[in-house]
Every structure is written in C-alpha cells, then in structure tokens.
Amino acid sequence: MNNAEAESGSLICPVCQQPLKRKEKQFCCNNNHQYDVAKQGYVNLLLPQHKKSKQPGDSLEMVEARYRFLDAGYYKPISDKLNEFILNDYLSKSREAASYHIADAGSGEGYYTEKLQQHLNTAFDSNPPSQQQGALKRAGIIGFDISQRAVKASCRRTKSIQWVTATSSHIPIKSDSQSAVLCLFSRIVPEEFRRILKQDGLLYVASTGPEHLIELREKLYQDVKQQAYNPTSTLENEFVTLEPSLCSNIKYKIELTTSQAISDLLLMTPHYWRATESAKSIIKNLDSIEVTIDVFLTGYRPCQE
Numbered sequence: 132m133n134n135a136e137a138e139s140g141s142l143i144c145p146v147c148q149q150p151l152k153r154k155e156k157q158f159c160c161n162n163n164h165q166y167d168v169a170k171q172g173y174v175n176l177l178l179p180q181h182k183k184s185k186q187p188g189d190s191l192e193m194v195e196a197r198y199r200f201l202d203a204g205y206y207k208p209i210s211d212k213l214n215e216f217i218l219n220d221y222l223s224k225s226r227e228a229a230s231y232h233i234a235d236a237g238s239g240e241g242y243y244t245e246k247l248q249q250h251l252n253t254a255f256d257s258n259p260p261s262q263q264q265g266a267l268k269r270a271g272i273i274g275f276d277i278s279q280r281a282v283k284a285s286c287r288r289t290k291s292i293q294w295v296t297a298t299s300s301h302i303p304i305k306s307d308s309q310s311a312v313l314c315l316f317s318r319i320v321p322e323e324f325r326r327i328l329k330q331d332g333l334l335y336v337a338s339t340g341p342e343h344l345i346e347l348r349e350k351l352y353q354d355v356k357q358q359a360y361n362p363t364s365t366l367e368n369e370f371v372t373l374e375p376s377l378c379s380n381i382k383y384k385i386e387l388t389t390s391q392a393i394s395d396l397l398l399m400t401p402h403y404w405r406a407t408e409s410a411k412s413i414i415k416n417l418d419s420i421e422v423t424i425d426v427f428l429t430g431y432r433p434c435q436e
C-alpha cells in the first residue's frame with residue numbers, strides 16, 4: 132500500500148458523507164456513489180452545486196506560472212519553516228497515535244505539500260523504532276484544491292499524495308481525522324478546518340505581511356497601502372494561536388533577474404487582475420527587480436470545548 136492508498140481512508144463521500152473506499156480506479160461509498168480516479172491520479176469530489184463557475188480557480192497560464200516560480204525555489208524558506216514546525220509535531224505524536232494525517236487545503240500546484248511529504252518521509256526512513264517508544268507511522272497526506280487545473284498540475288509531482296478536487300467550504304474528509312491542516316495563502320474556512328482536525332491537531336496558516344512584494348506593488352500602484360490580512364481574527368471563534376516559538380515571520384529579499392521569473396511572479400499574484408495594463412507592461416519590461424518576501428506562518432490549535 133502506498134501513501135496515497137493509505138491516506139485515502141480519510142475521504143468521505145461529498146453527497147452522503149459516508150466513508151469512501153478505493154476499489155481499483157474508483158472511490159465508492161456504502162450508498163454506491165462512485166467517483167472515478169482520473170488518469171493523472173486525482174479524484175474529483177467537488178459537487179457541481181459547490182462550484183461558482185465551470186472551471187473555478189486560476190487560469191492554466193497562472194497555474195503554470197506559479198508552478199515554475201515555486202520550483203525555482205524563491206519561496207523555499209517558507210516551505211522549510213513549515214516543514215520544521217510540522218516535523219516536530221509529527222515526531223512528538225506519530226509514535227503514540229494510530230496515524231498521522233495531513234490535509235493541505237487549497238494546495239494549488241502542490242509545491243509545499245510535496246516538499247512536506249519528502250521531509251517527513253526522510254524522517255520516517257531514518258528513524259528506526261526505539262525500544263521505549265513505538266514506531267513512527269508514515270504520514271498520509273491529502274492535497275485538495277477547488278481548481279482542477281491546479282490539482283492536475285500537482286499530480287505531475289508525485290502520485291503518493293492523494294490529490295483531490297474539492298472546496299474548503301465542504302471538505303470531503305472525515306471529522307476528527309487530521310493531525311495537521313495547512314492553509315497556505317488560500318481560503319480559510321474555520322468551521323471546516325476545526326471539524327476535520329483531531330482535538331490535539333494543529334492548523335498552520337500562511338498569510339502575507341505588510342511588506343510582501345512591496346517593491347512590485349510600488350511599481351504597479353500610485354498609492355501603496357501597507358496592509359496585511361490577519362487570519363487570527365477570522366479564526367478566533369474556533370482556534371487559539373500557538374506560542375510565538377511555534378509561529379514565524381519569514382522575511383527576506385529575492386532578486387529576479389529573468390523576464391520569465393518577473394512575469395511569473397506578476398501572473399501568480401492577485402495584482403495581475405488588479406493592476407492596469409500599462410503598469411503591468413512596465414514590470415514586464417524590467418531586466419531585474421529585487422522584492423521583499425514578508426510572510427506570516429501562524430500555528431493554531433482548536434479551542435477546547
């Protein structure tokens with residue numbers, strides 16, 4: 132059994148919420164609702180009534196831009212910090228618990244999801260069971276996104292993560308089943324994240340800080356506001372913030388020196404939609420640009436009932 136097969140045990144039917152079982156190229160519930168596994172390896176559990184458009188999410192061009200940009204490593208420090216936080220939790224819990232499951236909500240092209248899996252697998256492979264403690268369990272990971280284009284792209288990375296087309300508003304994952312939920316620059320749905328998390332589970336949210344891409348924004352807009360979205364206010368009825376040592380503000384500068392990297396960055400941000408054509412063409416014609424990355428990685432645990 133590979134990781135994806137082990138992990139798919141957390142999935143539930145989006146119609147009747149019964150557990151889904153994998154039977155060869157299909158997922159099936161007790162009420163015989165069936166979902167085909169696509170040839171790329173993902174399963175579509177997004178019901179038509181939960182979509183606002185036929186192809187929700189970013190265009191193919193934006194998906195490919197984000198895939199290239201992330202693979203070039205510009206956001207690797209964010210991935211490294213996330214991996215460090217989750218690995219510590221995994222090592223402390225995975226020996227006693229029956230399983231360690233992670234759901235990446237709005238996983239996009241799967242960059243962070245895959246890096247996390249590689250990190251945890253390395254720890255798993257190099258940690259023989261000690262006599263005092265039980266063995267580590269291999270972490271099972273589900274990455275889901277509302278965008279089928281993004282999910283298809285993430286299938287190119289690895290088949291050992293269960294990739295799913297689904298919405299964070301109706302997550303097709305069992306209640307109280309996940310050790311960690313990730314929401315990296317994606318839509319936060321506190322009640323659903325709370326529902327799928329175990330009582331001692333962790334939620335990690337990545338959000339942009341006030342200086343994120345400030346140099347790009349200064350070139351695009353006349354009036355640049357130093358505003359940052361604070362996810363804590365959205366989450367406070369369901370979650371409490373972890374202690375400061377388990378949260379991080381990741382701030383550094385990157386230098387983009389190719390027109391491909393510059394246009395990829397522009398394409399993968401909301402500024403692509405907001406900025407005027409003339410402002411965007413100024414950016415596209417730059418030879419190089421230095422930009423600040425300013426990201427908050429905030430950990431939460433569910434409020435105790």
Ligand SMILES: C[S@@+](CC[C@H](N)C(=O)[O-])C[C@H]1O[C@@H](n2cnc3c(N)ncnc32)[C@H](O)[C@@H]1O
Pocket residue numbers: 187188189201236237238239240241242243275276277278281297298299300314315316317318
């Ligand atoms: C800025 S991207 C981030 C992707 C990925 N987490 C990353 O950091 O590379 C936001 C993603 O959220 C997805 N998304 C938006 N609304 C969603 C929803 N309601 N449920 C699931 N995914 C959603 C989009 O399709 C997109 O892939």
Ligand SMILES: [Zn+2]
Pocket residue numbers: 144145146147148149160161162163164
């Ligand atoms: Zn069903």
